[in-house]
Amino acid sequence: MEEDLGPGVKDTLCDTCAIQLDRVSQITDLTDRETELLNQPNRSVNANIPVRMDDGEIEVFSSFRVQYNNGRGPTKGGIRYHPGVDVSEVKELAFLMTLKCAVANIPFGGAKGGVQVDPDRLSAGELERLSREYVKAFYSDIGPRTDIPAPDVNTDGRIMAWMRDEYESISGHQAPGVITGKPVDFDGSEAREYATSLGGAVILDEFVAESKIQPKESKVAIQGFGNVGSNLAVFLNGRGYDIVAVSNAAGGIYDSSGINVSQLFDSYESSEDLFAFGSKRISNAELLTLDVDVLIPAAIEDQITMDNVEQVRANVILEMANGPTTPKGDEYLAANDVSVLPDILANAGGVTASYFEWVQNTTNEYWSEKRVRDKLTTHMQEAFADVQSRKSSSEHVGTWREAAYLDSIESVLQAERYRGNATE
Template sequence: MDTDLGPTGTETLCDVCTTELDRFSKAGALADRELSLLRQPKRRINVNIPVRMDDGSIEVFPSFRIQYNSARGPTKGGIRYHPSVNADEVDELAFLMSLKCAVANIPFGGAKGGIQVDPGELSEGELERLSRAYVKEYHENLGPNTDIPAPDVNTDSRIMAWMRDEYESITGRQTPGVITGKPVELGGSEGREYATSLGGAVILDRFVDDVGMTREKTTVAIQGFGNVGSHLARFLHDRGYDVVAVSNVDGGAYDSNGLDVTALFETSEGGDDIFEFGAEEISNAALLTLDVDVLIPAAIENQITENNMTDIRADVVLEMANGPTTARADTHLAEREIPVIPDILANAGGVTASYFEWVQNTTNEYWTEKTVREKLTAHLRGAYDDLREIKTAPEMTRTWREAAYTRAVESVLRAEGYRSNVEG
């Protein structure tokens, strides 16, 4: 079902999107006029995908693609495979992608996709058939100048390679820019694997320098030691930060004197246990309440909530996961003057690197890893500086999230205004 939602659309709105926009509108951070453009997605597509399994049976997998807003350019966003994927979740993530692209100042709109599946229960052949089937169902709504998918939870460069190949088989054209996060051999960008993490380190560096903290004396706890969290721990360790705690789905490791990040990273890369280094074992919940300088939720959404917000003891929160802090908890932390550097800035390194990959694909000019890192660092420093200017404007006191939403929504509304009679 392809539902094109305009101003008269009757589909259920994204509750989180409405809540967030209303919150900032009431706080005076954003004018309420024309925010209806961002309270619902432009297009919501869902398809139940039948796949033949290895035993000959047919299973049907619900799937989604939400193209939230395309005023600033082609929509962009990852595809996740997870048993809990649903339309509301994908709506919220596409909304955040729309804002993130504007905050990062890249010429994309926001989208997101997903399939309701546990990929761990599929064989490689079943996984490939499902991935190719997704493209078969959605290819008319995808394209390098229309909507550009990328990896997300439980998807990777291998799956992106299958998807690119399927799209090109259908269209009969070489189109590397239709998908980002591909293997380098198929037009992927150098440095893409760790770009989200590098971006987070760049943003934290900028913040630490701004407030006069010293990296060597800054303690850090990272919830989530997957691709983003593990690479981020390595980058921060190399910069001199004191990483004292990390965790994965099995629990956490804590050492007040600092963890052996190099050994932990090598262990996680090999898929081994991270609890073999003499550190104290703690729970994910306990990690969130450690008395550290910087708390980094880098796992999944809704980790800092009304149930634990009063127990947060960090001096600053850097959101590397999407939506790890609920609206109520965010307000509570603001009242306690605990800065929260929001996900749409903190983890924008990934979509920025995806943009770089798209640029390389469309120009057929490919960059070295050193060039990618230099461009990513400069780009995100600029994004941080833009938000700092908004946040510290004398006429209004804003949190980092309010500054980010203000920057993003004003940018989208200006783009809408240039395209139509909407006043920006």
């Protein structure tokens, strides 16, 4: 069911960002030029990619790359393979990446890419040919100093390796920094695989310390047991949090006395493995309304809406998915004093580690796992402190989301002012 956001406005991820931007403009004065800079991407490129399939037939795939803003540095953002990808989704994810890089204080702008495809129906050979053709189509638009792709939904280190190789085949020289999220033994970075989860754990640590909450007295529910959710469960369990519920696309499990997270993580291979580890089987909808201290949506967008927000009983929401809370849901949570740690802050550990990988590639200096983890922890702590300072320093900033958006938008606009593209 769609929320009523006003005349002619539907509740999509695209519109969600526009609404949040409008809220920021009500807190701080933005000139028309500044609003125009934030509302439109620098560059949007579409390509129809022909790929020869295993049966000899040619199939054409719609593909996209949006470079939203490069005021703060080369643009950065993942490439997703999904049948529902379209240019509007890619545009708004690129907008979110712009803010995420700024709030994490890394010298990148925001970008995103995508291919309209169901990768599950492709053979390994077809998937490789598609990935290489994507690089051919966008070769002139990407580069280590221009726009650096990374994995996203349904893409991984293997695909990034193919893409890097194709770029180097075309350019005729080594360019490990053209793409991040590569396998560690192919110039990738240690700790990259779980960096998003570690970053989220650090943000929750900082919030808990600031709020004087005791982790060992806190019950946590995590929606999504993919890479991000499963690793986050391990990190939080090790910190003393009581993980009482987790879920995947097929449903979830709940155990009021706590789930054996380490055992589940070690044995989890498929959806059905999940259901042997909880005293009660629940739906994803039920998980969102459990009586817990911390709720972590770590799956897909638009999970907390006006249809269910009144049943949400958590005191803290850590957004590890992109856009899991709709604007109306967000308004309700704010009015009821629920602290929402927003996606552009909470899940910024992934792009921060990607930045570390790019630095290592461009300097040809490779770091230990401990060094990456330590640097990531410090970086996320500093990002939290900046947002916290913004939240506490203005009487007009009421929520963590408003503080994060305001902090990141002002950072982007300051870069544009230095470049002469915005009013001093």
